[in-house]
Amino acid sequence: MAKVILKHVSKIYENGVRAVDDFNLEIDDGEFIVLVGPSGCGKTTTLRMIAGLEDITEGELWIDNVLVNNVPPKDRDIAMVFQNYALYPHMTVYKNMAFGLKLRKVPQEEIDKRVKEAAEILGLQALLDRKPKQLSGGQRQRVALGRAIVRKPKVFLFDEPLSNLDAKLRVQMRAEINKLHARLGVTTIYVTHDQVEAMTLGTRIVVMRDGKIQQVGTPLEVYANPVNKFVAGFIGSPPMNFLEVTVEQAGDNYYLNEGSFRILLPKGKFSQVSEYVGRKVIMGIRPEHLYDRSTYNGPINENVISANVEITEILGAEQFVYFATEKHPFVAKVDPFVHVKLGEKREVVVDVEKLHLFDPDTEYVIK
């Protein structure tokens, strides 16, 4: 177990592309860090630099208080789980797990003990003599996990380990990885493009875009207080609605005017918009913070939008209603028992305390 520190780490390829740009992060002992972002955001490159599979162009990487920039992967005491598992096809499950230990000249009884232990944790006891091709996707993934845990490394690295599994298995394996981390307490760095995985697994998540860190925080922090429009749109499903509105002042009150509706801002947000009067801002509101008027119990005070229903999706526990004003589409998550007809005009209540306001130029949140 160890601390991992990245100081101003960058990766610049020979063709000049900056895949990772000035990455700074201090990962505490035993933390579960998730790097999340769209494809090509540099998250995998960052992970590969930590693994030592990719050279670090600039900056410093410290693992357990040792500068490891020039330390080869095998001496970094890390274990990695690959997206496609990368199991050795010609070796049995047992040998796959034992290979790393054998290379490190661990005594045979110790190898045997550790492999059996890992097999028990992962429920692989009955499969030890099989070859990878005789296993299902989920089983292969377990073997890949097993290969990592037998080594008892300081750091676990996961490179989109669940993306080759079907949806149901993914949920199951996600829970297992969570349990495994709770049990072993090893510092873990996990890369994914799936924000649900990020939210459910990470003690902290790192949202990346174009090689740069956008935001670091606990899942709830990132969800509740995204620093910019990108993070706001990336975390949460369905994504946050963005509507372009104009800030208006009437007396002591501030309003957001979309054209087809006008919303009164709560007092707490006045200071944010005072400098934007007469200018456009981007209003962000999550689908779960919009309510159908018929089921809303809170106060109603100039916080209602009326819009046409375009589509509805009933998922059982919830219902997504896709609305459209004259200018913007948006989606609301409403009670599944509200009967919504296509094409009708309905009133949607905005939980104004949960509004996010973004500068249209910088796309950063207005403070």
Add this chain to the structure above:
Amino acid sequence: MAKTKEQFYGQSLVEERKRKEMISNLIAYIILSIGAFTMVIPFLWTISTALKDPSDVYDGRFIPQRFSYIYVDRDGKFVPSNAYREGYKEIRAWWANFVKAWIAVPFDKYYRNSLIVATITTLGQLVTCTLAAYAFARLRWFGRDAVFLLYLGTLMVPFTVTMIPVYILFKWLGLVNTLIAVILPALFSAFGTFLLRQFFVSIPYDLEEAAFIDGANRLQILWHVILPLSKGALATLGTFTFLFQWNDFLWPLVVLNSEEVKTIPIGLTAFQSAYGSQWELVMAASLIALIPVIIIYLFNQRFFTESIMLTGFGGR
């Protein structure tokens, strides 16, 4: 209830489809049979000739009318035909020509020489080509691809062009008329390097990275990961090399002169020069020479048919 194919398409349609299938199969089988026949006829003719009496070699019959004969001296030893003396016994048997061929020339020496040459060059090529191919496939070094192309380019230079300079070189090294002269140039092969490199390139890089992280160095990766996955390619290269060296004629002919170092292909010419053209002996000797090749093939066959086991990978 689900309909059967017959009910669904109608009886006549199904029958017509079956008939079409049969006709196309028939055509395929005819073509394949002609091919197989063409391939196997010379071989069967070889066997037939190897069994025949010398005077029947040109009789144009496929089935030998009578087996060949061999003389046995008073001590019960086989003797060559030209050493016949009064009172020697004549034995007619299917194996007569094989024994004749074996004792007419120092065939055991040829056999031994050929085995030495073919075995060492095959093993040698497997080692050198594997190392070179791995370097060309996976290591990053300046000018790698250019060097590879250059190396491949040597495949286009016919051996006849380099034969004389190489001969002079070996003469200068004092290696003419030694087996080393045949073995040394054959220890390296651009073809083998190419073959293995192409195969290595197709092995997913993730496997190597996984092995790196598991703590393996390059040679350990090659030995524990790459080679076990390349059995098919290695068996192919091994078989090709063995076959080629076993049959190689021109270079050994140029560089080997004494009986002590001759290989089988050169030895076989003895039956055509020293004794006129004794086809029944040539054929018998050729069949004896075939044995190791057949063994090698049978041994390696399972690797050819074994599919490349890269199924340890997920949905990609």
